Amino acid sequence: MVRIRLTRMGKRHQPFYRIVVVDSRKRRDGAYIESLGYYNPLKEGEIKIDVERAVEWILKxxxxxxxxxxxxxxxxxxxxxxxxxxxxxxEATAE
Incomplete structure (x- = not known):
């Protein structure tokens, strides 16, 4: 099964996460299929996401x-x- 999850980057006590598409059997920080963005909890929740690619992967x-x-x-x-x-x-109400 393919999952979209966080993989940890950064230094000790300074976490930084990538939002990645990965096979569920892989390790947390293992090889991933595609990176969709990042999440930095230390900078007031700084987040960047490629919304179109995320939607495509979920639909797949x-x-x-x-x-x-x-x-x-x-x-x-x-x-x-x-x-x-x-x-x-x-659309549903128009019909």
Missing amino acids: GAQPSDTVRDIFRKFGVMKRVHEIKYGKKE
């Missing part, structure tokens, strides 16, 4: 970890996935 079946899912919710990634999968509410 990649499962985000709980932490990544929360980050994606803040950026509206999960909402976009839901709209693409199930259609927008406006």
Whole structure:
């Protein structure tokens, strides 16, 4: 199974995380398929995400970890996935 999760970077006591697409059997900091962005908790939650690629991977079946899912919710990634999968509410009510 393909997962979207955080991989730790940075120095001791200065964590920095990449948001990566990885096979679930790989180690936390092992080889990954693609990097989707980063998360720096020390700089007031500095986050950068390639939203389009994240949506594509989720639609292909990649499962985000709980932490990544929360980050994606803040950026509206999960909402976009839901709209693409199930259609927008406006389209459903127009019919």
